Amino acid sequence: MTPRHLAALVLLVLGSAALLLSVLGLLALPKPFARLHALSAASSAGLPLVGIALAVDTGPGRSAVKLLVIAAIVAVGGPVTTMAIGRLVGQHEGVVEEDSPE
Amino acid sequence: MNAWLLAACVLLGGGFAPCVALACRGEPQQRLAAASLAAVLATAVFLLLAQGFGRSSYVDLALVLAVLAPAGTLVFTRLLRRDAVSGKGE
Numbered sequence: 001m002t003p004r005h006l007a008a009l010v011l012l013v014l015g016s017a018a019l020l021l022s023v024l025g026l027l028a029l030p031k032p033f034a035r036l037h038a039l040s041a042a043s044s045a046g047l048p049l050v051g052i053a054l055a056v057d058t059g060p061g062r063s064a065v066k067l068l069v070i071a072a073i074v075a076v077g078g079p080v081t082t083m084a085i086g087r088l089v090g091q092h093e094g095v096v097e098e099d100s101p102e
Numbered sequence: 103m104n105a106w107l108l109a110a111c112v113l114l115g116g117g118f119a120p121c122v123a124l125a126c127r128g129e130p131q132q133r134l135a136a137a138s139l140a141a142v143l144a145t146a147v148f149l150l151l152a153q154g155f156g157r158s159s160y161v162d163l164a165l166v167l168a169v170l171a172p173a174g175t176l177v178f179t180r181l182l183r184r185d186a187v188s189g190k191g192e
Contacts, residue, residue: 009105016109019146023117026124026139035135042142050146054106054153063158067149070161070168074145077172081138084179089131091183 008057015049022046032089036082043078047071106154110147117143130182134175141171 018041025038051071055064090096103111121143124136145164152160 012105012109015146016113019113019143020117022139023120023143026136027120032129032131035132039135039139039142042139047142047146050109050149054149057153063161066161066165070145070149070165073165073168074142077168078142081172081175084176085131085135085138088134088179088182092129092131 004056004059008053011049011053011056015046015051015053018042018046018049032093033086036086036089039082039085040078043074043082047074047078104154106150110150110154113143113147113150118147134178134182137178138171138175141167141175145171 022038022040022042025041026035029035029038048071051067051074055067055071058064058067087096118140121136121140125133125140127133145167148164148167149161152158152164
């Protein structure tokens with residue numbers, strides 16, 4: 001087992017643990033706004049770590065860059081969707097005005 | 103079975119299945135949150151399966167999902183907001 005493969009496995013375990021932890025958070029956290037925290041762990045930590053693990057295992061090249069781009073897209077898209085869902089929950093609970101600017 | 107396929111199986115059984123179960127019941131906002139998390143998990147599973155089977159072209163599936171899943175979630179927030187504002191229920 002090469003050091004590169006070992007590093008990839010460590011990153012894979014960390015990323016998978018973050019993803020599973022976010023699922024656990026979604027299941028366990030009681031309030032709607034608290035559950036939104038679970039989403040950010042998956043998109044900001046879990047999937048980027050998995051993507052980096054795959055890129056490290058693949059080695060330098062176009063394939064690794066593609067994997068990192070996918071991880072970056074998810075890392076950028078995650079907070080955006082979390083904000084949109086948070087706004088929706090706020091409108092539903094009356095915390096945010098319904099006609100507030102987009 | 104290598105480590106990538108094992109991780110994909112763990113994420114499918116321990117992560118994706120509970121998310122789908124949560125997305126099937128409860129308040130619409132919570133269902134949307136669960137669906138959003140399920141999309142992230144599905145992206146990770148597609149990436150891991152592509153690596154596990156040694157088919158780099160399968161990564162395109164994860165790329166398409168990574169682009170389209172946030173867009174779909176944003177569309178759902180628009181639709182649910184319209185329902186919430188007009189008071190037509192869920």
